[in-house]
Amino acid sequence: MVLVAGGVGTGKTTLCLEFLVRGAERGEKGLFISVTEASAKLMQNFSTFEFFHTDLVNNNLVTIVDLPIVYDRLGLNREELKPGEVDILVRTIQDLVRESGARRVVVDSLTSVGFRVRSEEKARDFILKLAQAFSELGTTSLMVAEVGAVPGVHSLYGVEEAIVDGVVMLSNVRRRGDMLRVLQIIKMRGTVHSRAQYVIELTPIGLLMAPFLKGGRLETA
Ligand SMILES: Nc1ncnc2c1ncn2[C@@H]1O[C@H](COP(=O)(O)OP(=O)(O)OP(=O)(O)O)[C@@H](O)[C@H]1O
Numbered sequence: 001m002v003l004v005a006g007g008v009g010t011g012k013t014t015l016c017l018e019f020l021v022r023g024a025e026r027g028e029k030g031l032f033i034s035v036t037e038a039s040a041k042l043m044q045n046f047s048t049f050e051f052f053h054t055d056l057v058n059n060n061l062v063t064i065v066d067l068p069i070v071y072d073r074l075g076l077n078r079e080e081l082k083p084g085e086v087d088i089l090v091r092t093i094q095d096l097v098r099e100s101g102a103r104r105v106v107v108d109s110l111t112s113v114g115f116r117v118r119s120e121e122k123a124r125d126f127i128l129k130l131a132q133a134f135s136e137l138g139t140t141s142l143m144v145a146e147v148g149a150v151p152g153v154h155s156l157y158g159v160e161e162a163i164v165d166g167v168v169m170l171s172n173v174r175r176r177g178d179m180l181r182v183l184q185i186i187k188m189r190g191t192v193h194s195r196a197q198y199v200i201e202l203t204p205i206g207l208l209m210a211p212f213l214k215g216g217r218l219e220t221a
């Protein structure tokens with residue numbers, strides 16, 4: 001379970017979707033649980049990327065699910081979940097993973113689910129139970145966390161960054177008036193990795209990374 005934490009427009013959704021597409025190309029099915037954007041709009045936005053083909057969705061290699069629709073079907077009150085309903089939600093997500101046969105899962109975003117469940121305590125409960133469910137399912141999952149530009153803060157509820165196996169941070173960095181997207185791996189359990197900053201480019205063929213050349217005055221935006 002890897003947290004993809006970052007500010008607005010830093011490329012979180014693109015990174016996660018490409019992760020599913022690359023998996024599907026290698027025979028691993030993917031499930032995208034969309035909380036913030038309606039799946040139809042998501043597919044429309046991503047049709048401009050060459051790496052994304054709607055065939056992947058039509059052939060069930062990538063399944064996109066709208067969590068608000070799941071809420072409605074379950075008859076859950078969207079405004080505020082009761083304690084027992086957190087369990088129902090986690091079980092439903094588990095069922096969706098099983099039904100889709102997904103080996104890779106994306107939740108975009110944990111922050112939005114947290115807002116829906118309202119209380120921080122319930123959000124923490126949800127995240128811990130979801131982590132447990134994904135660990136039982138044996139999936140590789142990316143959880144999006146919408147966090148601002150506070151240095152060292154990668155989660156909203158304080159539990160995510162500790163329970164996940166990895167944290168990938170995406171940031172907006174201003175350099176001489178231009179806005180750059182920067183990626184940094186903060187932690188990844190069980191592997192040796194770079195902790196350097198990389199400038200990322202969202203291109204039609206996918207996300208490209210280049211070393212972040214230092215110099216000039218930098219500000220985190
Ligand atoms: N076809 C494309 N080629 C290159 N870049 C694109 C293309 N389509 C969109 N983009 C870029 O992708 C950005 C959106 O990225 P993405 O949605 O992955 O970010 P995000 O971090 O998920 O944003 P949000 O905070 O809104 O959830 C757009 O602002 C635009 O700059």
Ligand SMILES: [Mg+2]
Pocket residue numbers: 012013014036108
């Ligand atoms: Mg997004």
